[in-house]
Amino acid sequence: xxxxxxxxxxxxxxxxxxxxxxxxxxxxxxxxxxxxxxxxxxxxxxxxxxxxxxxxxxxxxxxxxxxxxxxxxxxxxxxxxxxxxxxxxxxxxxxxxxxxxxxxxxxxxxxxxxxxxxxxxxxxxxxxxxxxxxxxxxxxxxxxxxxxxxxxxxxxxxxxxxxxxxxxxxxxxxxxxxxxxxxxxxxxxxxxxxxxxxxxxxxxxxxxxxxxxxxxxxxxxxxxxxxxxxxxxxxxxxxxxxxxxxxxxxxxxxxxxxxxxxxxxxxxxxxxxxxxxxxxxxxxxxxxxxxxxxxxxxxxxxxxxxxxxx
Numbered sequence: 001x002x003x004x005x006x007x008x009x010x011x012x013x014x015x016x017x018x019x020x021x022x023x024x025x026x027x028x029x030x031x032x033x034x035x036x037x038x039x040x041x042x043x044x045x046x047x048x049x050x051x052x053x054x055x056x057x058x059x060x061x062x063x064x065x066x067x068x069x070x071x072x073x074x075x076x077x078x079x080x081x082x083x084x085x086x087x088x089x090x091x092x093x094x095x096x097x098x099x100x101x102x103x104x105x106x107x108x109x110x111x112x113x114x115x116x117x118x119x120x121x122x123x124x125x126x127x128x129x130x131x132x133x134x135x136x137x138x139x140x141x142x143x144x145x146x147x148x149x150x151x152x153x154x155x156x157x158x159x160x161x162x163x164x165x166x167x168x169x170x171x172x173x174x175x176x177x178x179x180x181x182x183x184x185x186x187x188x189x190x191x192x193x194x195x196x197x198x199x200x201x202x203x204x205x206x207x208x209x210x211x212x213x214x215x216x217x218x219x220x221x222x223x224x225x226x227x228x229x230x231x232x233x234x235x236x237x238x239x240x241x242x243x244x245x246x247x248x249x250x251x252x253x254x255x256x257x258x259x260x261x262x263x264x265x266x267x268x269x270x271x272x273x274x275x276x277x278x279x280x281x282x283x284x285x286x287x288x289x290x291x292x293x294x295x296x297x298x299x300x301x302x303x304x305x306x307x308x309x310x
Contacts, residue, residue, distance in 0.1 A: 001062070006047040008220040014043055014061060016051060026051055026059045044070065044084040045219040045231055046176060069119045071178060072242045082242040086178050086219050086231045091171065092122045095181035095190065096143075098136050100128075103182055105143070109253075109294035110241060111180070112152065116252035117244050120178070123153040123171060127186045130158040146288045150255050159189055169194065174227040183234075191222060191230050198222050246302035250278075253295055255287060271299070 004016035004024065014026045028043055043049065043061060050063040070087040094111050096103040108124065115122045124147055126140055144154045155171075157164035172194070179187050192198055221229045241249075250256045250270055256278050260268065264275025273279075281287040 001050055001052050002059075003065070004049055004051050004059075005221075006043055006045055006049060006061075009041060009043060009045055009218050011218075014049075016049065016059070016061070018051075022056070024051065024053070024057055024059045026061050028061045039072070039082045039084050041084055044087045045221050046070075046087040046089060046178075046229075048088065071114060071118060071120055071180070073114065074242055085180070085233055088176060089120050089178045089231070090175035090228075092120050092178040092180060093125050093168075093172075094122060095125045095127050095179065095185040095187050097126075097128050097182075097185045098132060098140055100131075101182045101184045103185065105290040106294050106297060107182070108147075109291060110298065113244065113249070113252040113298065114241060116254070123155060125155050125157055125164075125168070125190075127157050127190070129156045129163055130160040146291070150291075157190070159186070159193060165193065169226075172228060172230070173224065176221075176229045176231065177224075178231045178233065180233045187232060191232055194224055195222055195230065241298060241302065244302065246299050249299055249302060250295065253291065255281075255291070256295065259287075269299070270295070 002018050004018045004026075006014050006016055007023070008015040012027055014028070016024050016026050018024070026049075043064060047067065048065040049061045050065065051059040052062050053059045067087045069089055071085040071089065071092060072082050073085060074082055092111075092115055094108065096108060112122060114120075124144075126144060129137075129140070132140060140156075144156070148154050155164045155168055157168060159165070168190075179191060181187055219231055219233045221231050223229055244252070247267070247269070250260070250268075256270055259277040259281060260266075262277035263270070263273070265273055268276050268278075270276050270278035278287060278292075282289065282292050
C-alpha cells in the first residue's frame with residue numbers, strides 16, 4: 001500500500017500521483033462510499049489517500065487521510081447534496097470580473113463565508129483590469145476598498161498589461177492554490193500564464209447572456225513549475241452554503257463578528273434585535289450595505305433549509 005495525492009476526479013475514476021511522481025488511475029473501494037457521507041464525491045482533488053496497487057498504473061483507494069480543510073458547495077442539480085470542490089488548500093483565489101461575466105457581491109460573500117467556515121484563506125483577484133471603463137473602474141476600486149477594510153487580501157490583475165502578475169506569482173509559489181470563480185472570468189488563462197505548457201482550454205463569454213461557458217468539468221490539480229499546484233475548478237454559477245446553521249452564520253462575516261461584543265445580546269443575529277451594534281454600524285456607514293444584504297439573504301436561505309442558491 002502506498003500514499004498518493006489525488007490530482008483529478010472524473011466521475012468514478014481518480015488520477016493519483018505517488019511520491020516518486022508516478023501517476024495511477026484509481027477507483028474507490030465501495031465502503032468509502034458508504035460511511036455516511038452526504039457528498040456526491042467521497043474523494044476530491046487535493047486529498048491524500050492510501051492506495052492498494054493492482055499493477056504499476058492502477059490501484060484502489062482504500063482510505064482518505066484526514067483533511068486540514070476543504071471547500072464545499074451544494075450540488076448544482078441536487079440541492080440536498082453537497083460536492084467537495086477540493087481539499088487541503090493553502091490558498092483560494094476567487095477570480096472576480098465586473099462585467100462579461102459579472103461577479104456579484106452576493107456570490108463573493110457566499111464564497112468567503114464558506115472559506116471562513118472551513119478555514120481556507122482567500123485572496124480576491126480582480127481580473128481583466130484593462131477592460132473597464134472609468135465608471136466601472138471606480139466600482140472595482142470601491143469593492144476592493146470594502147473587502148480590504150474587512151481584512152481580505154485583494155489583487156488587481158490583467159494578462160494584457162501584466163498588472164499584478166508578479167505579486168500573484170509571489171503569492172502562489174509552493175502552495176496548493178484553488179482557483180475559482182464564474183466561467184469566463186479568466187481562471188484558465190491565469191493558469192496557462194503560470195504553467196505555459198499546460199494550455200488549458202479557455203472559455204468564451206456568451207454574447208447573449210454575458211456569462212461564461214464551462215470548459216472545466218472536474219476539479220484538477222496542475223503542477224506549478226516553481227513548486228506547488230493550481231487546483232482548477234469548474235466554473236461555478238451558484239454557491240449554496242453547506243452545514244452552516246443560520247445561528248452561526250454571522251460568525252463568518254468578519255466585521256459582524258468583531259462587533260458582536262458591542263451588541264446588547266450575546267446571541268444577537270443582527271436582524272431586528274434592539275441594541276444591535278451591526279445594525280448601528282450599518283446605519284452609520286461603517287458596515288457595507290452589500291455585505292448586510294448578503295447576510296440577510298443567506299440567513300433567509302438557511303432558515304428555509306438552504307434550498308435557494310445565488
